Amino acid sequence: MSTDVMIYASGxxxxxxxxxxxxxxxxxxxxxxxxGFLGPNGAGKSTTMRILTCFISPTGGTAKVRGHDVFDDTLxxxxxxxxxxxxxxxxxxxxxxxYLEFAARIRNIDxxxxxxxxxxxxxxxxxxxSLSKEIRQLSHGYRQRVGLAQALIHDPPILILDEPxxxxxxxxxxxxxxxxxxxxxxxxxxxxxxxLKEVEAACARAIIVSRGRVVADGPLDEIRAKSGRVxxxxxxxxxxxxxxxxxxxxxxxxTEVEHALNSLPGVKKVNELPTDERAHAYELAGEDGSDLxxxxxxxxxxxxxxxxxxxxxxxxxxxxxxxLTIGDERRNRQLGPVKDDDRRARDEEEDEEEEDEDxxxxxxxxxxxxxxxDDDGKGNKR
Numbered sequence: 244m245s246t247d248v249m250i251y252a253s254g255x256x257x258x259x260x261x262x263x264x265x266x267x268x269x270x271x272x273x274x275x276x277x278x279g280f281l282g283p284n285g286a287g288k289s290t291t292m293r294i295l296t297c298f299i300s301p302t303g304g305t306a307k308v309r310g311h312d313v314f315d316d317t318l319x320x321x322x323x324x325x326x327x328x329x330x331x332x333x334x335x336x337x338x339x340x341x342y343l344e345f346a347a348r349i350r351n352i353d354x355x356x357x358x359x360x361x362x363x364x365x366x367x368x369x370x371x372x373s374l375s376k377e378i379r380q381l382s383h384g385y386r387q388r389v390g391l392a393q394a395l396i397h398d399p400p401i402l403i404l405d406e407p408x409x410x411x412x413x414x415x416x417x418x419x420x421x422x423x424x425x426x427x428x429x430x431x432x433x434x435x436x437x438x439l440k441e442v443e444a445a446c447a448r449a450i451i452v453s454r455g456r457v458v459a460d461g462p463l464d465e466i467r468a469k470s471g472r473v474x475x476x477x478x479x480x481x482x483x484x485x486x487x488x489x490x491x492x493x494x495x496x497x498t499e500v501e502h503a504l505n506s507l508p509g510v511k512k513v514n515e516l517p518t519d520e521r522a523h524a525y526e527l528a529g530e531d532g533s534d535l536x537x538x539x540x541x542x543x544x545x546x547x548x549x550x551x552x553x554x555x556x557x558x559x560x561x562x563x564x565x566x567l568t569i570g571d572e573r574r575n576r577q578l579g580p581v582k583d584d585d586r587r588a589r590d591e592e593e594d595e596e597e598e599d600e601d602x603x604x605x606x607x608x609x610x611x612x613x614x615x616x617d618d619d620g621k622g623n624k625r
Contacts, residue, residue: 247274249401249431250295254304257290257455264290265301266455274400277427279442280435282452283568288435289329291452292403295433296326308401322350325399329406331390335379339370339389342378346393357396364392367422369415383410391419401431408441420445439560449560453568467558469567474556475527477504477539480549481520495548497523503542509535522551 250272257265265287272278282288293299294306297317305312311319334342343364347357365371368388373381378389387410394402408416423432423445436442442449442463449466451459459466479500497515500523504513509529516524529535536555543550 248272249274249276249309250433251307252291252295252304253306255291255294255301255306256303257287257294257299258302263455265294268304268452268455268457270450270457270460272431272433274431275428276448277423277432277434277446279446279449280433280452281437281439281442281449281564286452286568287455288452289405290455292326292405292433292435295320296324296403297321322397323399324401324403325394325397327387327390327394327402327404327407329409331386331393333378333386333389336377338375338377339381339392340374342389343392343396346396350397352397360396360398363398364395367395368392369418384412384415387411388415399430401433402426403433403435405435406437407434408436408438416441439564443560451564451567458567459563463560467560467563469558469563473529473558475529475535475539476516476524476552476554476556477527477543478518478522478524478550478552479543480551481522495523495546500525500548503546504539507535507538507542509533509538524552 248271250270252271253269255265255268256263268287268291280288280292290299294301295308295313297313297320300314307313308320309323311323313320334345337345340361343361344357347360352360365374368391370385370388370392373385373389378386381389387407391404391407394404408419411419420441423434426432427445434442434446446463448462449459450457451466459469479495481494501513501515504510504525504527510527511530512528514526514528516526518524527535527539534555536553539553540550
């Protein structure tokens with residue numbers, strides 16, 4: 244295994260009786276990569292991350308973090324990574340500073356080094372105005388910041404983050420993603436999220452899992468191209484009228500436009516798009532690897548029609564994600580007998596994604612208002 248491989252998984256399997264939560268999952272994450280780890284609920288994301296962070300052991304396969312086996316050398320694994328689960332387990336009665344100090348002692352960080360690290364993570368996570376507050380007084384967003392701070396306190400070379408921006412407001416989310424891009428230059432990050440725009444903003448590569456298997460792994464451009472098709476949008480003026488760009492022919496009829504577009508080589512499908520009475524608009528599907536825009540333009544020019552719009556789109560990451568994982572959604576909507584193994588596996592996989600938040604919500608009803616009033620009084624906005 245190369246020394247640049249920071250996270251290594253080979254043939255990972257996790258069984259609960261006859262049910263497979265993970266089925267032969269294999270991938271590598273190299274030094275300096277920020278990788279999006281994607282999949283629908285119950286697909287195996289949390290199970291994989293909990294194996295990598297030594298919370299549970301696999302039924303089969305091998306996993307290593309910076310060369311240390313997650314089963315045989317758990318302390319070395321934990322020393323080399325910072326982990327932020329979706330709902331970070333925090334001691335609500337502690338102040339933020341006390342909690343960071345506690346996290347540092349667990350990591351065997353001496354007092355002098357702790358002060359330096361604390362200054363760094365407080366600046367990164369925006370906690371300077373909250374250090375003396377008890378964690379129970381903080382909103383969900385600020386609790387998430389505290390969780391990220393504890394994951395960074397020992398300056399780990401590897402970060403595993405599970406839905407880190409789920410409780411952040413848009414400004415906080417943007418700041419976090421900008422920070423993620425910066426640390427990705429000299430740190431390895433495995434980012435699990437349901438927000439595909441975040442992956443496109445912060446990651447150059449993604450791993451998609453579905454039903455316990457890896458269904459896609461590679462650069463985002465390669466994953467987007469998996470459908471094998473690209474999309475074109477064409478809009479043609481319905482009447483030449485008084486337009487300064489009037490064509491030399493007669494106003495096009497809908498059937499004439501559809502026939503002409505369907506006759507172009509490389510066009511696989513033509514769908515009409517809703518528009519006003521002044522234009523004909525269509526969505527075309529073509530094969531990837533070719534660009535049909537020159538042919539579309541020549542055809543419209545030859546017929547003397549007025550071209551209002553023509554652009555080419557590759558598949559979005561969301562489109563490909565749905566195509567690759569649609570089986571999970573269909574399975575979740577099918578009614579059938581639920582076996583004990585299935586129920587146990589579902590609970591194991593989704594316990595961090597669908598935790599009972601009744602206690603947190605009751606705290607936050609008061610805490611959010613308290614935070615806002617405190618911050619407003621000091622003139623410190625988030």
